[in-house]
Amino acid sequence: MGRTAVAAPVRALVFDIFGTVVDWRRGVARVAASYGLPGASFADAWRGRYVPDMDHVRRGALPWLNLDQLQRRSLDELLPEFGGQGLDDGAREQLVLAWHRLPPWPDARRGLARLRKRYLLSPLSNGGFGLLTELAKHGRLRFDCILSAELCRHYKPDPEVYLMAAELLALRPSEVMMVAAHRNDLRAAQACGLRAAFVERPREFGRPDLADRLPDPESDVSAADFLDLATRLGC
Amino acid sequence: MGRTAVAAPVRALVFDIFGTVVDWRRGVARVAASYGLPGASFADAWRGRYVPDMDHVRRGALPWLNLDQLQRRSLDELLPEFGGQGLDDGAREQLVLAWHRLPPWPDARRGLARLRKRYLLSPLSNGGFGLLTELAKHGRLRFDCILSAELCRHYKPDPEVYLMAAELLALRPSEVMMVAAHRNDLRAAQACGLRAAFVERPREFGRPDLADRLPDPESDVSAADFLDLATRLGC
Numbered sequence: 001m002g003r004t005a006v007a008a009p010v011r012a013l014v015f016d017i018f019g020t021v022v023d024w025r026r027g028v029a030r031v032a033a034s035y036g037l038p039g040a041s042f043a044d045a046w047r048g049r050y051v052p053d054m055d056h057v058r059r060g061a062l063p064w065l066n067l068d069q070l071q072r073r074s075l076d077e078l079l080p081e082f083g084g085q086g087l088d089d090g091a092r093e094q095l096v097l098a099w100h101r102l103p104p105w106p107d108a109r110r111g112l113a114r115l116r117k118r119y120l121l122s123p124l125s126n127g128g129f130g131l132l133t134e135l136a137k138h139g140r141l142r143f144d145c146i147l148s149a150e151l152c153r154h155y156k157p158d159p160e161v162y163l164m165a166a167e168l169l170a171l172r173p174s175e176v177m178m179v180a181a182h183r184n185d186l187r188a189a190q191a192c193g194l195r196a197a198f199v200e201r202p203r204e205f206g207r208p209d210l211a212d213r214l215p216d217p218e219s220d221v222s223a224a225d226f227l228d229l230a231t232r233l234g235c
Numbered sequence: 236m237g238r239t240a241v242a243a244p245v246r247a248l249v250f251d252i253f254g255t256v257v258d259w260r261r262g263v264a265r266v267a268a269s270y271g272l273p274g275a276s277f278a279d280a281w282r283g284r285y286v287p288d289m290d291h292v293r294r295g296a297l298p299w300l301n302l303d304q305l306q307r308r309s310l311d312e313l314l315p316e317f318g319g320q321g322l323d324d325g326a327r328e329q330l331v332l333a334w335h336r337l338p339p340w341p342d343a344r345r346g347l348a349r350l351r352k353r354y355l356l357s358p359l360s361n362g363g364f365g366l367l368t369e370l371a372k373h374g375r376l377r378f379d380c381i382l383s384a385e386l387c388r389h390y391k392p393d394p395e396v397y398l399m400a401a402e403l404l405a406l407r408p409s410e411v412m413m414v415a416a417h418r419n420d421l422r423a424a425q426a427c428g429l430r431a432a433f434v435e436r437p438r439e440f441g442r443p444d445l446a447d448r449l450p451d452p453e454s455d456v457s458a459a460d461f462l463d464l465a466t467r468l469g470c
Contacts, residue, residue, distance in 0.1 A: 068405070120368065130405035133355065133380040145368040145381040150403070168385070170303070170365035 008174050010195055010233075013115060014124035014147060014165050016156075016180035017132065018102070019204040021112075021123070022139065027102035028095075035091055037082050040206060045081070049074035054126060054155040064153045066128040071096050099127070100134040104141055105201065111226020112142055114235045122147045124165050124178065126155050145169075157188030166194070177220065179229065183212045186219055197221040199229055243409050245430055245468075248350060249359035249382060249400050251391075251415035252367065253337070254439040256347075256358070257374065262337035263330075270326055272317050275441060280316070284309035289361060289390040299388045301363040306331050334362070335369040339376055340436065346461020347377055349470045357382045359400050359413065361390050380404075392423030401429070412455065414464065418447045421454055432456040434464055 018024045028046060029039030053070045056062040065073070075095055079085050087095075112121060121143045123132045129148040136143050147165050154160040166173045173193030180186050181201035190196050198216035200223070202208040216222045223229035253259045263281060264274030288305045291297040300308070310330055314320050322330075347356060356378045358367045364383040371378050382400050389395040401408045408428030415421050416436035425431050433451035435458070437443040451457045458464035 120372065122368075128405065129380070129403040133357075133404065137355065137379050144372050145364070146379075151386060168364040169368065170363065 008172075010119065010177045011171055011175040012120040012122065012165075012169050013177050013179050013197070014122050014194075015143075016178070016182060016185050017123050017125035017127055017135065018099075019201055020179065020181040020199060021108050021141065022102035022104050022135065023203070024099070024102050025204065025206060028098050031095060031098035035084065035087060035095065037084050042078075042082055044206070046071070046074060046078055049078065058155050058158055066150050067099070067126055067131060068096055068128055071099060100131050101138045102135060104139045105225070107225040107227050109140060109142075111230050114230035115226070115233065116142055116144070118233070118235050119177075120144045120169065122165070122169075124156075124161065125149065156185060159188070159192050162189045162192040162194055166192075181212060183216060183218075186216070190218070195220045197223065197229060197233075199223050199225060243407075245354065245412045246406055246410040247355040247357065247400075247404050248412050248414050248432070249357050249429075250378075251413070251417060251420050252358050252360035252362055252370065253334075254436055255414065255416040255434060256343050256376065257337035257339050257370065258438070259334070259337050260439065260441060263333050266330060266333035270319065270322060270330065272319050277313075277317055279441070281306070281309065281313055284313065293390050293393055301385050302334070302361055302366060303331055303363055306334060335366050336373045337370060339374045340460070342460040342462045344375060344377075346465050349465035350461070350468065351377055351379070353468070353470045355379045355404065357400070357404075359391075359396065360384065391420060394423070394427045397424045397427040397429055401427075416447060418451060418453075421451070425453070430455045432458065432464060432468075434458050434460060 015021050024047065025040060025043050028043035032042040033039035053074055057065060075092055079087060115121060122145045123143060124147045125132055126149045128150045129146060132146045132148050149155050149161050152160045152164040166176050174195065177195035177197055178186055178189035179197045179199060181199050181204060186196040186198060196219040198219040200214045202211050202213065204211050214222055221232050223232055250256050259282065260275060260278050263278035267277040268274035288309055292300060310327055314322060350356060357380045358378060359382045360367055361384045363385045364381060367381045367383050384390050384396050387395045387399040401411050409430065412430035412432050413421055413424035414432045414434060416434050416439060421431040421433060431454040433454040435449045437446050437448065439446050449457055456467050458467055
């Protein structure tokens with residue numbers, strides 16, 4: 001099995017998805033524009049609801065809702081601000097489904113193929129189980145299984161999500177490495193005993209100064225993209 | 236999406252694994268023989284503990300234990316009957332792991348590849364999540380996700396397992412088709428509203444008279460193997 005710079009062997013890599021594997025901003029903007037909405041700014045505003053809404057679930061202010069349900073709720077609230085109050089139910093459904101068909105970053109497919117030769121690969125995302133399954137199939141992203149926050153009804157960065165990944169894979173937390181473009185996700189994974197790999201995605205939010213940037217010295221590995229990560233992990 | 240002979244479109248095929256996709260008897264016998272145990276008869280005896288042990292969990296006589304834990308328990312009980320009481324912990328672990336690396340039936344890999352072009356594919360098995368993930372990777376069986384009884388802590392034929400599959404895939408039960416070589420599994424799936432595809436595996440138990448045989452008129456489709464199933468489903 002693969003060895004990282006640290007002592008114990010890592011057996012599985014689990015990936016944050018939105019922003020780390022796929023370009024949500026471009027994907028959502030494209031579908032939004034097809035409905036006459038201002039693509040990128042609408043995508044940014046919708047994405048802006050994402051963390052506060054999950055926090056409502058995390059704190060118990062909302063019952064468990066999966067990501068599709070949260071997105072639909074925030075979409076309905078947001079559309080009037082963008083003149084989209086006239087969009088019918090079918091259009092709203094298609095907008096929610098845009099998150100199931102997001103384009104992978106250009107290096108993602110090839111990087112995963114290289115990493116998969118040595119490691120077990122899975123998403124570990126706040127996206128729903130069905131969403132992630134469809135996203136992987138649509139994007140031809142080859143994972144070995146699908147792990148979603150929905151399986152434990154907790155959202156990252158709750159520790160339950162990271163610990164569930166190790167438990168379901170029958171691995172120790174230190175045998176699992178979280179791969180993400182977001183430092184807060186990696187720090188939460190490390191607090192549960194997982195390893196961390198930072199991958200820079202400077203275009204995630206359009207403006208590079210809004211993204212977490214290299215280096216990330218607290219991670220076990222830092223990489224410029226998935227191909228660089230594969231090289232650094234000896235794949 | 237694909238259409239079966241019945242009216243509504245099926246979107247996902249979920250597969251029983253042990254006996255339907257992989258040849259547990261040959262796989263377990265081979266590893267057992269390498270430890271000096273009588274291969275096929277040991278495999279049969281071990282497999283014989285499987286349903287009663289799961290029934291203990293289903294009835295609440297045992298707490299939730301995943302399949303690896305149940306197999307280890309029944310292995311420890313069984314070994315003295317076969318003169319294997321001297322096998323150490325490492326050997327016992329390897330025997331349990333034999334169930335993670337079972338050989339696929341000869342048509343399984345190619346059949347799944349054809350079916351995957353039209354349908355979303357997943358195991359729906361009493362094997363643990365980690366076991367199924369490893370089995371698929373080891374056998375180069377391409378599924379789109381992994382669904383295990385472990386995710387709802389119920390064993391088939393409890394309805395919770397079949398209903399969970401539809402719920403996690405965000406599909407109606409009638410959009411999901413259970414594929415199995417065992418009539419009882421198919422009947423339980425149908426009672427939950429799933430469709431059913433029977434695939435004959437006459438060699439599962441060694442003697443063909445011990446297996447469920449064609450035809451299975453209560454199923455929506457019956458097939459001689461996965462290639463035949465792909466043809467019958469228009470793939």
